[in-house]
Amino acid sequence: xxxxxxxxxxxxxxxxxxxxxxxxxxxxxxxxxxxxxxxxxxxxxxxxxxxxxxxxxxxxxxxxxxxxxxxxxxxxxxxxxxxxxxxxxxxxxxxxxxxxxxxxxxxxxxxxxxxxxxxxxxxxxxxxxxxxxxxxxxxxxxxxxxxxxxxxxxxxxxxxxxxxxxxxxxxxxxxxxxxxxxxxxxxxxxxxxxxxxxxxxxxxxxxxxxxxxxxxxxxxxxxxxxxxxxxxxxxxxxxxxxxxxxxxxxxxxxxxxxxxxxxxxxxxxxxxxxxxxxxxxxxxxxxxxxxxxxxxxxxxxxxxxxxxxxxxxxxxxxxxxxxxxxxxxxxxxxxxxxxxxxxxxxxxxxxxxxxxxxxxxxxxxxxxxxxxxxxxxxxxxxxxxxxxxxxxxxxxxxxxxxxxxxxxxxxxxxxxxxxxxxxxxxxxxxxxxxxxxxxxxxxxxxxxxxxxxxxxxxxxxxxxxxxxxxxxxxxxxxxxxxxxxxxxxxxxxxxxxxxxxxxxxxxxxxxxxxxxxxxxxxxxxxxxxxxxxxxxxxxxxxxxxxxxxxxxxxxxxxxxxxxxxxxxxxxxxxxxxxxxxxxxxxxxxxxxxxxxxxxxxxxxxxxxxxxxxxxxxxxxxxxxxxxxxxxxxxxxxxxxxxxxxxxxxxxxxxxxxxxxxxxxxxxxxxxxxxxxxxxxxxxxxxxxx
Numbered sequence: 001x002x003x004x005x006x007x008x009x010x011x012x013x014x015x016x017x018x019x020x021x022x023x024x025x026x027x028x029x030x031x032x033x034x035x036x037x038x039x040x041x042x043x044x045x046x047x048x049x050x051x052x053x054x055x056x057x058x059x060x061x062x063x064x065x066x067x068x069x070x071x072x073x074x075x076x077x078x079x080x081x082x083x084x085x086x087x088x089x090x091x092x093x094x095x096x097x098x099x100x101x102x103x104x105x106x107x108x109x110x111x112x113x114x115x116x117x118x119x120x121x122x123x124x125x126x127x128x129x130x131x132x133x134x135x136x137x138x139x140x141x142x143x144x145x146x147x148x149x150x151x152x153x154x155x156x157x158x159x160x161x162x163x164x165x166x167x168x169x170x171x172x173x174x175x176x177x178x179x180x181x182x183x184x185x186x187x188x189x190x191x192x193x194x195x196x197x198x199x200x201x202x203x204x205x206x207x208x209x210x211x212x213x214x215x216x217x218x219x220x221x222x223x224x225x226x227x228x229x230x231x232x233x234x235x236x237x238x239x240x241x242x243x244x245x246x247x248x249x250x251x252x253x254x255x256x257x258x259x260x261x262x263x264x265x266x267x268x269x270x271x272x273x274x275x276x277x278x279x280x281x282x283x284x285x286x287x288x289x290x291x292x293x294x295x296x297x298x299x300x301x302x303x304x305x306x307x308x309x310x311x312x313x314x315x316x317x318x319x320x321x322x323x324x325x326x327x328x329x330x331x332x333x334x335x336x337x338x339x340x341x342x343x344x345x346x347x348x349x350x351x352x353x354x355x356x357x358x359x360x361x362x363x364x365x366x367x368x369x370x371x372x373x374x375x376x377x378x379x380x381x382x383x384x385x386x387x388x389x390x391x392x393x394x395x396x397x398x399x400x401x402x403x404x405x406x407x408x409x410x411x412x413x414x415x416x417x418x419x420x421x422x423x424x425x426x427x428x429x430x431x432x433x434x435x436x437x438x439x440x441x442x443x444x445x446x447x448x449x450x451x452x453x454x455x456x457x458x459x460x461x462x463x464x465x466x467x468x469x470x471x472x473x474x475x476x477x478x479x480x481x482x483x484x485x486x487x488x489x490x491x492x493x494x495x496x497x498x499x500x501x502x503x504x505x506x507x508x509x510x511x512x513x514x515x516x517x518x519x520x521x522x523x524x525x526x527x528x529x530x531x532x533x534x535x536x537x538x539x540x541x542x543x544x545x546x547x548x549x550x551x552x553x554x555x556x557x558x559x560x561x562x563x564x565x566x567x568x569x570x571x572x573x574x575x576x577x578x579x580x581x582x583x584x585x586x587x588x589x590x591x592x593x594x595x596x597x598x599x600x601x602x603x604x605x606x607x608x609x610x611x612x613x614x615x616x617x618x619x620x621x622x623x624x625x626x627x628x629x630x631x632x633x634x635x636x637x638x639x640x641x642x643x644x645x646x647x648x649x650x651x652x653x654x655x656x657x658x659x660x661x662x663x664x665x666x667x668x669x670x671x672x673x674x675x676x677x678x679x680x681x682x683x684x685x686x687x688x689x
Contacts, residue, residue: 002026002041006082009035010090010111013118013276017095020045023078025095027109028147029118029276031220038147043242046143047074048095049105049122050246052136054258059191061239067193068136068251069237069244077105089113102128115294116287117275122248125266133260133467139248139272140224146215151241154178156217159236160281161196162208162537167522168617169503170208170534172281177213182238190239197233197250200458201477202504208538209234209507212284213245221277223284227509228270230477231255231462231470248272250470256461257470273508282608285537288508292540295512299493301384301449302515305542305570305599306337307592310386310452313523313549313574317344320366324374330577332381334585335592338450338495339378340386345371347397355420358394358401360438371446379447384495386450391439392480393457396420407431409463409476418457426479427465435483440490449493452518453484455500484513497545503531506538516570517543523574524549524562526678527617529639532568533626536607541628544569548591552579556587557662557679563591564660564680567637568626569602571595594660598684601630610651614641623648623675629687638672638681647673654685 005017005025014035016028026045028038052071059070076099085092090112097105104127110119120140126132149156157177162170177183180194198205211234212223224247226232231250236243248269252258259267275287309331315323319341328339347356348365362370371387378385394401394408402422407430409416409423416423424431443451462469463476487494498505498514502521511517517539520531528547535544548566550559550573566572573588580588595602611624620641625648628635634654649671657667660682665674672681 002045006084006093007035008084008091008093008111011113012116013111015093015109015111015118017082017093018045019079025079025097026143028144029142029222029274030147031276031278034148034220037218040144040147040150040242042150043144043240046141046242046244047077048107048141049077049097050074050136050138050141051105051124051134052251054133054135061189061191063191063193065253067191067195067235067237068253069193069235069246070191073099073103076100077103098127102126102130102132112294115291116277117273117291119271119291120274121268121271123266123268124261126261126263129263131260131262133258134267135258136251137249137259137267137269138246139226139228139269140274141244141246142222142224142274143242143244145213145222145243145245146218146220148215148218148220152183153217153241156215157243158214158216160212160214162210162534164204164206164208164503166501166504167520167525168527169204169506169520169531170538172534172537174281177238177243180236182236182243184238184240188240191237192239193235193237195233195235195254197231197254199231199250199255200460201230201473202458202500203229203232203507204504205458210285210288210538211236211245211247212281213243214280219278221280221284223275223281223288225273225288225508226270227272227507228474229481229505229507229509230473231257249474252468252470255470256468257474258468259471260467270509282537286606289537289539292508292511292543296515296543297488297492298515299495301493302495305603306384307335307595308338308340308545308570308572309336310340310342310572310574312342313547314576315344317342318366319344321369321374325377327577328377328381328383331383335589336383336573338384338386340388340450340452341374342388342452343390343454345387355395356397357390357421358398360389360391360442375447384449385447386452386495387443387448388452388454389439390454390456391435392426392455393421393423409459411460411463411469413464416459416463418460421457423459425465425476426483427475432479432483436486440487443491443494450495450497452497452499455505481509481513488513511539511543515543516545518545519569523547526620526641529561529565529568529637529680530614530617530620530624532565533609533624535569536609536626541569541607542603545572546570548573550575550577550580550584550588552576552581552584554584556583559584559587560660560662561639561678561680563588564637564639564682566591567595567598567602567635567682590660594658594682594684597658598635598682601628601633601635601684605630605635625650627651627653632687634685634687636683636685638679640675640677640679642677644675644677644679646675647671648675653683654687656686658684
């Protein structure tokens with residue numbers, strides 16, 4: 001039996017709290033209007049908080065090494081009280097649980113009037129007289145999925161995950177629950193679990209910290225995103241008819257994490273985001289990304305989303321005063337808003353071999369007069385000035401920094417070394433002050449408006465300095481984010497671009513700090529529009545900085561393909577600009593003008609992808625279209641690949657179309673005609689309702 005405890009309605013979500021006969025409290029999250037259809041009570045209630053203490057016996061059901069859920073500690077937590085607070089933003093529901101031994105868990109759910117996503121956080125306090133060591137603690141858990149069904153409900157649950165690797169970010173993988181062996185056994189005995197995540201300081205590697213469960217029979221999708229920027233996990237679990245989804249910090253088995261609480265001490269896990277929507281994975285994912293708007297601060301310099309020029313794919317990591325001044329003079333008056341000097345300004349070697357990272361001294365060979373005259377020239381050309389940093393590491397070629405062992409991270413007493421990089425211990429105040437001088441003061445003194453922050457190696461399983469390697473890593477990344485926040489406070493008008501070998505840090509807690517993000521290092525590859533389309537499920541398109549690299553050997557068709565890729569987010573030019581023909585510049589200028597008209601839709605809208613599944617990113621076949629509908633306009637961006645159709649019929653895209661495409665392509669009603677392999681087409685229309 002389930003006893004209704006409380007129901008809250010806010011922002012299109014309804015939170016239903018139910019309590020079973022054992023005192024276990026569970027949370028159901030459903031789209032508002034469907035709460036009366038939530039009928040499932042034929043499975044175990046899913047506890048609000050999942051935790052495992054070292055002092056607990058391991059759970060049974062063949063769980064060891066596969067899952068740490070449903071421990072004795074979890075089952076011992078019982079409902080104590082619940083409070084509800086209405087605020088100007090929405091409603092906060094605080095549920096307190098206690099066990100008879102030593103722990104009090106406080107579960108807080110925040111619903112927002114203007115957001116389709118809910119935020120959940122958990123804090124645990126040791127109220128006993130002896131230390132307690134946590135080996136697992138969830139940020140969120142949802143159970144009884146789907147609440148709209150009863151019994152087995154076969155072939156009705158689809159699991160959506162986002163895979164990610166270098167230059168292949170954000171691939172959607174959708175699988176039936178049965179294919180993942182998430183069915184109960186005949187005896188409902190074994191614990192069927194799928195635990196996945198990422199270990200290290202690249203939180204978006206292998207997987208994006210996202211998972212969705214779609215009930216295809218009832219047209220509802222639940223989705224969750226963790227905000228943890230170090231090792232994290234998600235876990236799908238099913239022992240009976242109800243499927244559960246939980247996640248947060250990677251536990252001791254997956255992420256080498258444990259945390260000891262002294263009597264009276266408490267610990268808060270990073271929050272998670274949840275949603276339940278009518279619709280599929282696109283609707284659910286974008287409901288979560290919309291939450292970034294509540295946090296990210298947009299400096300005035302980025303308010304109108306200017307076109308960017310980054311010189312990396314022009315000099316390939318060897319910028320000089322001469323190359324920058326020549327490019328800036330050439331680009332003057334061409335509709336660009338920001339010019340970024342990328343890696344190499346501190347070294348004299350190409351990016352592949354340069355590792356003089358840490359001291360951040362301007363190369364006097366490359367920039368004999370320093371950077372101030374260069375920044376002045378960028379400003380005089382009517383553009384904002386940007387610079388590249390990778391400030392969390394020390395490079396092998398910087399002998400002083402690389403050997404400053406008392407400032408560096410260690411594991412098992414030895415400095416953590418990955419290739420030519422070691423890592424500053426960001427937890428140390430002296431490191432923070434050193435970087436404040438080398439980074440913040442440098443940016444201020446040289447009058448930079450924009451900083452691209454790169455991060456090109458992972459720490460791995462963790463570091464010394466805490467009760468576990470995973471906890472040391474969590475503290476390290478927390479200190480890094482505190483430094484990002486300090487930069488924001490001291491330089492509030494600075495635009496920060498988040499980068500980590502492309503897209504390895506596209507997680508909410510970092511995206512909340514940065515108005516811009518690099519999504520991939522697939523600079524000029526055929527797959528860049530595929531990756532850019534994937535990103536609509538991960539971050540706001542207004543944050544999604546996309547390479548549009550141009551070369552004189554490019555046909556006009558190739559230029560349209562590259563520029564239309566950039567129209568899926570923030571258009572960023574690079575490449576061999578001096579040798580371009582006038583007709584190529586005309587296409588690029590037309591691209592800038594079209595982007596300016598489309599910017600309001602890119603900034604505020606909802607996206608839907610159409611087209612066949614793309615199997616190979618390196619040899620894509622077919623076509624894709626991303627239709628982004630805003631308040632007054634709709635932007636449609638179409639790309640074709642190998643074996644493309646000669647025409648594609650699009651959904652109802654609106655009236656008065658403005659077309660950006662090569663001259664042989666035409667729009668006949670809703671059909672784009674005259675397509676060949678590797679075309680790029682953009683259409684901006686007015687909404688009719």
